[in-house]
Structure formats: structure tokens, C-alpha cells
Amino acid sequence: MAEIARLTGHREWIDLDFVEREQTPEPAMALGIQSHVADLSLSNTVELLGCLGVQRSRKAIHDWVQKADLQPESGKEPNQIALDETVIRINDQQYWLYAAADPESKQLLHVRLFATTTTALTEIFLNELRQKHEVENAEFLVDGAQHLQTALQRAGLRFQTRRHGNRNAVERIFRELKRRTSSFSNCFSHVEPKTAENWLQTFARWHNAPN
Structure with a gap:
């Protein structure tokens, strides 16, 4: 060995x-x-x-x-947070991967997989993010998705709509994730959603690790 x-x-x-x-x-x-x-x-x-x-x-x-059972480490204090979502397929069913990333460090702060995308689920995601990291003073960067903006307003968190610049940090991570999962056609087969979410969280931990 x-x-x-x-x-x-x-x-x-x-x-x-x-x-x-x-x-x-x-x-x-x-x-x-x-x-x-x-x-x-x-x-x-x-x-x-x-x-x-x-x-x-x-x-x-x-x-x-x-x-x-690896996940991104807790305890970060980002100045900005790029918040976005993308489609992941599991057994030919569509799920939504929520992700929050620190544009400065390019690290993923939190990822979750949901069967749909709504304001209520976004609020759940933000609450979990708050429990893991100090985000009260952070500025969230989002696209034009109304449910993201509404959830941030209800949570009393600052945000601005931005389609380019620092918000692209999370989109670049999504591209890397989909490049990685291309070996199984961007689709998890014969697994439960929780199993797929566990793999995605492990991917986030790997992505954040030093090279």
C-alpha cells in the first residue's frame, strides 16, 4: 500500500x-x-x-x-453570496439544486436538492444557510427569479439583481458540476433523491478543498 x-x-x-x-x-x-x-x-x-x-x-x-456524509464546512462570513438554482435529473424526474457560493473565495457555502422550486423552499434553504454561516451582513446576488427575491425580502436579507459579474461564480460551479456528471448524462439513475443530494454535497466539499 x-x-x-x-x-x-x-x-x-x-x-x-x-x-x-x-x-x-x-x-x-x-x-x-x-x-x-x-x-x-x-x-x-x-x-x-x-x-x-x-x-x-x-x-x-x-x-x-x-x-x-461530507458537506461544505460551516462558519464562513462572506461579504457577498451568489444564490442560484439549476436542474438535476434523477431517474428521469426533474429536481432543483439550490446553491449558495462566495464569489470572492469561489467556495460553495450550502447546497440542497428539492423536488420543485418555490418561495417556501427558498426560505428553508436560506434558514439552513443562516444556521451554517454568518450571512446577516452579506449582500446576496440573484438573477430575476421572483421566488428568490421574495424569500430574501421575507428573511430581511439584502440583495441585488445581477446577471453578470460576481454572480457568475455560482454559474461557473454549476458548469463544472454538469461537466463532472456528464459521465452519467447529467442524470442520477437508480438512486433515491437523498443519495443524489449526498453526492452533490460531497462534490461541494471536494470543490472547496485546496488543490
């Missing part, structure tokens, strides 16, 4: 406290999680680990990602 330890790349962001009686060496598990979230399909991740002498199934790697 010394070969695994020599592989480059920061993986300190991966918390393996969930490991109990897992027989796989932790460096291999961390590599598997990182590789699958960052760039490789489950099949290609299996092949990568196999080249390193670690024989594990697609399901095993999938379970590592789910059990790790």
Missing part, C-alpha cells in the same frame, strides 16, 4: 470517522472517494484502485461516499 500513500493530491478534507470494520486501507478509501467525486465514474474508480492492488466493487465505492 506504499504506492497509494505516494499518490499526490490533498485528501485531508475526507473524514473517515465512519470506518468501522472496513478492510480497505484508509488511503485507498480516500483516493476512491476523491477520484469518484472529482472526475471518475464508479467503474473507472474501480479500475484505478485495481491498478493499485485494491479490489473493490462499484457498490463499495458508492457506499464510501454515502457513509462519509
Whole structure:
């Protein structure tokens, strides 16, 4: 397993406290999680680990990602927050991925998956964002979506409508996410919405990690 330890790349962001009686060496598990979230399909991740002498199934790697339960770290104090949403498909059904990003650091602050997009769900998202980060003095950047603006008004949070500039930070992240998921046609198949949301939150944690 010394070969695994020599592989480059920061993986300190991966918390393996969930490991109990897992027989796989932790460096291999961390590599598997990182590789699958960052760039490789489950099949290609299996092949990568196999080249390193670690024989594990697609399901095993999938379970590592789910059990790790990784999310963006809390406790940020952004000056601005880009707020947006995009469509994610799960088993041919349309879901909405809400995301809040810090334009300055380019980090994702919070992500959630909802079956639809409404003012009430936006309020739930904002409440969770408030619980995780100090956002009371932040300025939110949104597009022309009325439900986003209404939810921010009800929450007493400052915002401005902006279609370009710093608000593009979250759109660039969405493009990277969709590039990553192109290996499964921008669609999660044969999974529950919570499973897909867990993967998306792990992606957010990977995106925020130092390179």
C-alpha cells in the first residue's frame, strides 16, 4: 500500500470517522472517494484502485461516499453570496439544486436538492444557510427569479439583481458540476433523491478543498 500513500493530491478534507470494520486501507478509501467525486465514474474508480492492488466493487465505492456524509464546512462570513438554482435529473424526474457560493473565495457555502422550486423552499434553504454561516451582513446576488427575491425580502436579507459579474461564480460551479456528471448524462439513475443530494454535497466539499 506504499504506492497509494505516494499518490499526490490533498485528501485531508475526507473524514473517515465512519470506518468501522472496513478492510480497505484508509488511503485507498480516500483516493476512491476523491477520484469518484472529482472526475471518475464508479467503474473507472474501480479500475484505478485495481491498478493499485485494491479490489473493490462499484457498490463499495458508492457506499464510501454515502457513509462519509461530507458537506461544505460551516462558519464562513462572506461579504457577498451568489444564490442560484439549476436542474438535476434523477431517474428521469426533474429536481432543483439550490446553491449558495462566495464569489470572492469561489467556495460553495450550502447546497440542497428539492423536488420543485418555490418561495417556501427558498426560505428553508436560506434558514439552513443562516444556521451554517454568518450571512446577516452579506449582500446576496440573484438573477430575476421572483421566488428568490421574495424569500430574501421575507428573511430581511439584502440583495441585488445581477446577471453578470460576481454572480457568475455560482454559474461557473454549476458548469463544472454538469461537466463532472456528464459521465452519467447529467442524470442520477437508480438512486433515491437523498443519495443524489449526498453526492452533490460531497462534490461541494471536494470543490472547496485546496488543490
